[in-house]
Amino acid sequence: MKAIEITQAWNGTEKCQQCPIRDLVLFADLKEDDFRLLHLPINDLELDKGSILYEQKDEINFVYTIRSGLVKLVRYLPNGSYRIIRLLRQGDLAGIEALNGSAYLHHAIAMQSTSVCQIPVKNIEQLNSHSSHLYRQLTARWQKVQSEADIWLADLTMGSSRSRVANLLIYLADSRPDESFYLPSREDIGALLAITTETASRIIAEFKRAGALNTLRHTAKIDKIKLRHFQQKGD
Amino acid sequence: MKAIEITQAWNGTEKCQQCPIRDLVLFADLKEDDFRLLHLPINDLELDKGSILYEQKDEINFVYTIRSGLVKLVRYLPNGSYRIIRLLRQGDLAGIEALNGSAYLHHAIAMQSTSVCQIPVKNIEQLNSHSSHLYRQLTARWQKVQSEADIWLADLTMGSSRSRVANLLIYLADSRPDESFYLPSREDIGALLAITTETASRIIAEFKRAGALNTLRHTAKIDKIKLRHFQQKGD
DNA sequence: CGGATCGTTGACAGGTATCAATGCTGGTGG
DNA sequence: CCACCAGCATTGATACCTGTCAACGATCCG
Numbered sequence: 001m002k003a004i005e006i007t008q009a010w011n012g013t014e015k016c017q018q019c020p021i022r023d024l025v026l027f028a029d030l031k032e033d034d035f036r037l038l039h040l041p042i043n044d045l046e047l048d049k050g051s052i053l054y055e056q057k058d059e060i061n062f063v064y065t066i067r068s069g070l071v072k073l074v075r076y077l078p079n080g081s082y083r084i085i086r087l088l089r090q091g092d093l094a095g096i097e098a099l100n101g102s103a104y105l106h107h108a109i110a111m112q113s114t115s116v117c118q119i120p121v122k123n124i125e126q127l128n129s130h131s132s133h134l135y136r137q138l139t140a141r142w143q144k145v146q147s148e149a150d151i152w153l154a155d156l157t158m159g160s161s162r163s164r165v166a167n168l169l170i171y172l173a174d175s176r177p178d179e180s181f182y183l184p185s186r187e188d189i190g191a192l193l194a195i196t197t198e199t200a201s202r203i204i205a206e207f208k209r210a211g212a213l214n215t216l217r218h219t220a221k222i223d224k225i226k227l228r229h230f231q232q233k234g235d
Numbered sequence: 236m237k238a239i240e241i242t243q244a245w246n247g248t249e250k251c252q253q254c255p256i257r258d259l260v261l262f263a264d265l266k267e268d269d270f271r272l273l274h275l276p277i278n279d280l281e282l283d284k285g286s287i288l289y290e291q292k293d294e295i296n297f298v299y300t301i302r303s304g305l306v307k308l309v310r311y312l313p314n315g316s317y318r319i320i321r322l323l324r325q326g327d328l329a330g331i332e333a334l335n336g337s338a339y340l341h342h343a344i345a346m347q348s349t350s351v352c353q354i355p356v357k358n359i360e361q362l363n364s365h366s367s368h369l370y371r372q373l374t375a376r377w378q379k380v381q382s383e384a385d386i387w388l389a390d391l392t393m394g395s396s397r398s399r400v401a402n403l404l405i406y407l408a409d410s411r412p413d414e415s416f417y418l419p420s421r422e423d424i425g426a427l428l429a430i431t432t433e434t435a436s437r438i439i440a441e442f443k444r445a446g447a448l449n450t451l452r453h454t455a456k457i458d459k460i461k462l463r464h465f466q467q468k469g470d
Numbered sequence: 471c472g473g474a475t476c477g478t479t480g481a482c483a484g485g486t487a488t489c490a491a492t493g494c495t496g497g498t499g500g
Numbered sequence: 501c502c503a504c505c506a507g508c509a510t511t512g513a514t515a516c517c518t519g520t521c522a523a524c525g526a527t528c529c530g
Contacts, residue, residue, distance in 0.1 A: 075389050079467060083389050100378045105385060128370075132363065135370035142377035143335045149384050150340060154310050154318045157392040158429035161518070186477065194393035196519055201477055217527095232314060396486070421509065431487055436509055452495095 016042065016117075024091030025065045026119070026141065029133050037127055040120040047116065053094055053108035060098040062118045066090055069114025070182055073106035074191070084191040086149065087111075093141055099124060112182050112218075156193055159232075164193045165203045166230040169213065173222050183220035251277065251352075259326030260300045261354070261376065264368050272362055275355040282351065288329055288343035295333040297353045301325055304349025305417055308341035309426070319426040321384065322346075328376055334359060347417045347453075391428055394467075399428045400438045401465040404448065408457050418455035 016027050017035065027034075044067075047053070053064055053071065071088040085106055088094055097105045098121050127134045155167040168189065172181045184192070189200040207213040212226035251262050252270065262269075279302075282288070288299055288306065306323040320341055323329055332340045333356050362369045390402040403424065407416045419427070424435040442448040447461035 075385060077389060083393060085385050085388055097378055097382065100375045105382050128367065132367055132370060135363075135367060135374065139370065139373050139377060140335045142374060142381065143332055145381055146377065146384070147332065147340050149381065149388075150308075150310060150320050153320055153384075153388065153392070154312060157388070158316075158318060197477085198479085198520080199518060202479080202518095205478060432508090433488080433510085434486060437486095437511080440510060 021067060021091060025117070026063075026093060026134070026137050028137055030127070030131075031133070034127060034131055034133060037130055038123050039126065040123050042120070042123070043118040045116050045118055047110040047114045049110055049112050051110045051114075053110070053116065054104050055107045056104055058104055060095075060103060061121055063096055063098055063121060063124060064094040064108070065117040065119065066092045066094065067115040067117060069116075070111040071114055071116075072109050072111050072188065072192075074109060075106050082191060083194065084188060086145075086152070087192075093145075096138070096141070096145075099138070111184060111188065161193065161195045161199050162203055162206075162230050163232060164195070165189065165200065165207070166212075166227050168193060169207070169220070169222050169227060170224065170231075172220075173224070178221075179224075180219055180221045183215055183218050256302060256326060260352070261298075261328060261369070261372050263372055265362070265366075266368070269362060269366055269368060272365055273358050274361065275358050277355070277358070278353040280351050280353055282345040282349045284345055284347050286345045286349075288345070288351065289339050290342045291339055293339055295330075295338060296356055298331055298333055298356060298359060299329040299343070300352040300354065301327045301329065302350040302352060304351075305346040306349055306351075307344050307346050307423065309344060310341050317426060318429065319423060321380075321387070322427075328380075331373070331376070331380075334373070346419060346423065396428065396430045396434050397438055397441075397465050398467060399430070400424065400435065400442070401462050403428060404442070404455070404457050404462060405459065405466075407455075408459070413456075414459075415454055415456045418450055418453050 016022065016025075016030075017032075019025065019027075022028060047069070054062070056076070066088050068090055071092075071094055073085045073088065073094070074082055075085050076082045088108075094108045094116070095104055097103075124134065155171070156164050158164075159167075172183075173179045183204075186197045186200040186204065189195075189204070190197045193200070204213065207227070207230070208215065210226060210230075212223050212230065214221050214223075251257065251265075252267075254260065254262075257263060282304070289297070291311070301323050303325055306327075306329055308320045308323065308329070309317055310320050311317045323343075329343045329351070330339055332338075359369065390406070391399055393399075394402075407418075408414045418439075421432045421435040421439065424430075424439070425432045428435070439448065442462065442465070443450065445461060445465075447458050447465065449456050449458075
């Protein structure tokens with residue numbers, strides 16, 4: 001049994017060391033010695049659209065690195081409504097609050113097919129007590145989350161609904177080689193921008209008619225030039 | 236000259252070890268040995284209302300701990316408008332982005348008389364290379380910022396203006412012994428909640444008329460019971 | 471094919487921004 | 501000490517935007 005665990009751990013770390021997005025992930029600058037400290041297996045998970053990584057009240061055991069796909073962090077409010085707090089993409093961490101806090105702060109749900117690495121919290125704690133490499137990555141990642149949240153707050157919660165939707169589309173298309181991206185449902189767009197589904201639908205439809213947005217199923221492309229006309233209110 | 240600097244450093248650390256809010260601040264669980272590593276002076280600054288701690292483009296040299304008062308983090312947008320991204324209060328850190336990034340992400344401005352500790356970034360870096368105590372505090376603080384930003388996003392950027400203002404007032408009054416607090420200018424309230432100054436003014440005036448809010452100059456107290464009627468839209 | 475879910479569109483009411491005018495207050499200098 | 505000024509706060513009128521309620525069309529999947 002122990003042998004199996006060790007083997008799994010080694011598989012895990014082997015995979016980590018060969019990881020194609022290694023420079024993006026939490027373990028970016030771990031040394032070989034550090035990898036020997038990983039005693040629990042790191043699992044690869046493939047998630048279908050709608051799968052739940054964790055829920056707010058779940059017991060805390062894992063942190064997740066997004067390898068590909070898109071994950072939404074959802075917070076339910078006392079009155080029953082909810083809001084999408086943030087989107088996570090390749091290289092982002094989900095559930096880091098597990099390292100300091102006592103419970104997950106959101107529900108994490110895959111918005112499309114998504115693959116993640118599931119990292120036991122105990123691994124992180126063990127590494128942290130032996131090396132400061134990981135702490136550096138953790139603080140760096142936290143800062144990234146924070147600065148992106150700030151930009152989010154500035155771009156996606158002010159101005160008219162039209163400009164907020166335009167900014168969201170630009171954000172989604174951003175850092176995509178061919179600029180094609182997954183267009184969320186109208187309800188999700190509403191929950192992201194604090195507008196109603198109907199308003200989201202009207203605006204998306206308007207963008208399509210204006211030729212600023214083209215969709216095939218849930219895959220979308222934007223015409224950035226045309227879309228910019230909607231970024232600021234009025235024109 | 237060197238002697239003076241060392242003396243100053245010792246003054247600084249002496250003060251830190253006796254700091255009345257030490258359990259709240261970054262250096263909470265440093266040991267005596269750690270304090271010996273601080274070679275640059277930590278200064279106490281008293282800031283008047285409107286003073287600027289740092290600006291977005293400033294060179295990065297310091298991190299600040301708020302000892303008392305209120306600081307706003309302001310982000311200017313390309314189109315010239317701006318938004319208050321976050322408020323900082325006792326025990327909060329300003330400018331942590333200086334530790335990983337290359338520039339400050341906001342302007343930090345005192346909203347009332349404020350006292351802060353000015354900590355050279357080099358001190359932090361030095362401590363980090365010798366001990367992981369500080370990293371633990373840093374990650375903990377980052378998480379706090381993040382989770383508060385999330386709540387902020389949920390409470391202060393959705394719903395009617397009336398409920399947003401009500402939530403802001405409750406947030407400001409929160410964790411105050413006598414629940415009396417500094418009431419920001421209508422313009423600042425607008426920048427905090429992404430509403431216009433006129434709307435902010437109308438709602439504040441309405442709350443006053445309803446007896447849910449009392450002010451004397453810029454000092455305010457709320458009647459939480461009455462204010463709750465405004466939290467949800469409609470009633 | 472049919473039902474369920476999601477997206478689109480319309481009509482209307484209420485909320486908010488905008489433009490504009492007036493009242494209020496704190497600070498300054500005579 | 502007082503008068504005045506500049507900035508802030510309040511209030512009104514109006515147009516526009518968005519939420520709400522409702523109906524209908526499109527798409528997905530069994």
